[in-house]
Amino acid sequence: MTATSVAAVLALVPLVQSMQPLAVPPLPAPMRPLQWGQINFLHTTDTHGWHAGHLQESQYSADWGDYISFADHMRRRADDMGVDLLLVDTGDRVEGNGLYDASDPKGLYTYDIFRQQSIDVICSGNHELYQADTADREHHLTVPNFAGHYLASNLDYIDPVTGEQMPMSRKRYRTFQTKHQKLNIVAFGFLFNFTGNAANSVVQPVQQTVREPWFQYAISKEPVDLFVVIGHVGARMGELRAIYQAIRAVNPDTPIALFAGHAHVRDAVHFDDKAAAIASGRYFETIGWMSVSGVGHAQNAAVQDTAPIEFARRYIDNNLLGLYYHSGTNATTFPTDHGMNVTATIATARSNLNLEVSYGCAPQNYWLQRRPHTDPSSVFSLLRERILPEAIVRADRANVPRIVIINTGAMRFDIFRGAFTRDTTFIVSPFISLVRYIPDVPFALARQVLSILNSQGPILSAMAENTTVALANTRPGATDWREMCVPEQYSMRMENGRVSTHFGSDDASHQKPLTDQRAAVKDGADKDDTTRPPLVAGYTTQDDFGQDGDDAIHEPLPHYRLPNCIQAEVNFLAADLANASATKEPETVDLVFFDFIQRFVLAALAYIERSGSATAPVGMPYRHYTDADVESYVQGKFTDHFAEWVKQNWNDEC
Template sequence: MKLLLVTLLLICVLGAPMSGTLRIWQTSDIHGWVDAHPHQHMTEGLADFLGLVETEKGMIDDDEATEFLLLDSGDQVQGTGFSDATDIDGSFIFAMMKHLPYDGMTVGNHELGLPDTVKMLHDHASDLFTESDLYVTTNTIWGSNKGESQEDMKPLGQTRYRTMTLKKFDMKVIIFGWIYNFDHDIADAYVADAVETINSDWFKAVIEKEKPDFVINLNHIATSDPQNNNIYLAQRALMPDTPLLLLTGHSHQFRHANCIAADGSTDPQCFMSEPMCYLYMFVEMDLHFTRASGKWQWADLPSHKSVSAYTSSFTRAVGGAEFETQQSKAMQAEVDQMNRELRLDHVLGCSDKKYSRTTAPYGPDKESSFLYFFFKVMEKIVYVTPAPATPTVSLLNRGLLRANMYAGQVTTGDLYTIIPFPDDFYLLTLTGAELKMLLDLNYHPDPAQPVERESRVDELAFSANYAELPHYMLSISPKDIDVAQQYNVVCTKYDSAVFVHHLNLVGPSKPGYAVVLYQHKIDPQDALKEYLVQYMTC
């Protein structure tokens, strides 16, 4: 009898695969981009991506040594008319993403900033997703009781974690979904601290119960954010040998990084990856596993590459195979129909040139700067007339403009991609000295900490390089600020909260600063639309 049991055990062990490859395709920060990028001549949209995924999965299904997962790291909505011109932001985007065979998705900050979208994700998840545990929100919690125990917390999404078994390898996988410590108010939900969650008895019990061979974290957290490595360290303390993958998002950059262990060394069983945004590209990653002593380990750190949304790149990704499918054609027909229903191709006006959002509004190239152009929109459309005795200036976040404006026809669809976020204008009345204090935020972005140096505004080295543009841009040159002059400062509601908080910490009149709704009640998107119609006819 003992001999029989030993024989059966040997058969099971020897018959189990000892190596295998997991191919992962990762998207993040799609922001409603379902219909390609015609201005950049990137012709492949979400429907084409569906065809590509179906083609790839078909090939991998026939490969006994390879498995495939499709995963997304959040911010599915806000950024195009397909998302933002619908009754509920993102309803059409989730309907389109439902066509794709995702194995895991998580939430981003842009979903959380939209009350109707938050409610839709929670109340109608069964209509939005093909499986009951696909949308994973481990630390984004439904309800308002921030004091409840981890055991009592309910997810905003469908589940706080998801498990699956890769059948070709008999590998147990667990998926978590994290977001950074989002401190803005969320309708009917809140964010629990990720590391505190991992250190909780609830999380430890999950790991003990599921005993995963491999952990995937869908992190709507920028790769450069130290919180990712803190998540890794907390998980590594519980799982000393388990491979950990952090699929990051939020920064809109193509990035990858190693995980740094507590002793400062690189962990060979942990990796981070981020795939840029707007479906400009996705990340393809191959993870080569080997099994020894019953444990799965990476043979080496994951090999990864970006695949851009060009036909040639998509074709190469599947070895030259045709990737248009019946399902992808049907999906594209849905996208085209919605484009007509929303009138996104309606022409508002014509631009004489390309206006670049990455060019500074000061200096020799200012005529090509979209910010410089938009400051003229502010003067013509937003500012009240006649001009009051106190001069009016604009202080705008460079992120207000999310896309360039290109030469030729400018459509309603372009308008939504340029300024996707509706936000009222607010007014601060400040001295020039106080205005310079706000510009100091370009050097010390944490308003909770005082600025311990004199203003360096006059030393700004403005550059056409977007990475070097200051975060907050003024409609007049900072050198022309009169510190004794009083100014009416127009800004968006979102930025006004940052400005007031900063001034109430460091300003001479602290804590007496406040903003009021600007008397001309128009948002940036409508202001640009009105300017196009009035001054840029075709």
């Protein structure tokens, strides 16, 4: 049966109660099958609390309970074939969805929901570490939930009572033998060189960790047929390559399977003929698949030397119809009792958290990256023109001219036309973004901050090297300017004003024409076959293995680059009543910004002051700004002010 006809048949099968009750039904798509190997992996990363699935997006609307059912079926298929299947997760399970963020304490339900899946190797992401209480929960909840499987190769925890520094999980690496193939696995779990962590955690630089005696012992003395490296680190970031190089220096022929995250993209990287990495997207849109064949046993060197190592990968849409297809099930045979119970638990948690309470009705779609940030249908145009000027107002300084700067990375998802719910507020902007300001900053100085923050290359490098005074209260190396933007842009480059990638993006600008993509299904189906379902917009990934990685064939999506920051200018009064479009430049402004970018704003101010690129007004000499000059502008989180604006401005009748 062809991929097209399978999808068409699945579309006619009635659904039982999988997914969440309010999720939109999944849509069929032409499918590419999985390529099974000797050892196979299912990979999740950067799920960020989206364990209820995407209730408004048909292609990603399955939930964590469905993933549990899917994994159970796939394990049985592996058993029947006598091959191995392992599950891995590479962190950032928190912050990004009301299921996690709306409870008190945060994650009241999600830690138990997540642990229902049996995962063989798991590690932390940076979002588990931003807040001290989140790091505490990681140590006291997630680590015991996955005891023996949670790896902290370069991550320590500091006990708040004793002050003792210890590995986050007391396990730097794991050795085990697979069920069927009896392969000896040596597994590691890393985090990139993160510097924004809370004081109760310590991240050792990867390049230092790989020189540690325990790591050198693990890669040189442990019996091994396959190294498994999981990490919350981009597939093309230097840290992952450093780990690969350290292993390869001691083991020139041993295969290495690497699992990446953090960059929020689908990607696969060929390090060499016996080493490859996969990154599996974001927000539980994607379940990654990697298979490895040709792995010999260490005690049989002849087999290992002669058998070619083969890697294959797929990016599985979190779509119930696709999960049926890959697991050989249907709507009747797919749900398991365990999976259904987890689906019900998620539904109960969402109800208890009142996540479906509507605050208003969005009059149109507002896109995060599907439109240029200046387009009227961009989230950032909405912020710049309405929300920042109208929602972020300090009563006693309401009439003072102000520049409001926010980092684009503070926003994480699209706003869809229709109900804007309690859940939406956390989906769109999940972070504890507090609003700070410096009063009465000379406008000639403040006006340059945005361009400095959005500069690429020499200016930001000079700031990182030369503004040590401005950064005196931050930890060394805490000026990774990419932190201000969305993680997806770690992996992007520009072509003709639009984002293009040489790997792992849902950008369309570099892809083959759509007709070529349709023809790429290797099942002999006619591309003009009228039984083929219409294509749904989604990922069209290009990586080191080619353009056939996505399991579902999609209509490509546009994807545009974002600046690090945007700003709104408020109370810049008209120069005269006859010309309301003209503005008068104030002498001073309140410089307003999110607390997350405070260190970057101070560094930018220091750079401008030191470079002499602006002339101070007469009688108003520039001075050096420090953390002591920063005050709270409004109480509460930005999310709260955003929600209140929606209630006041968007009718709640959808």
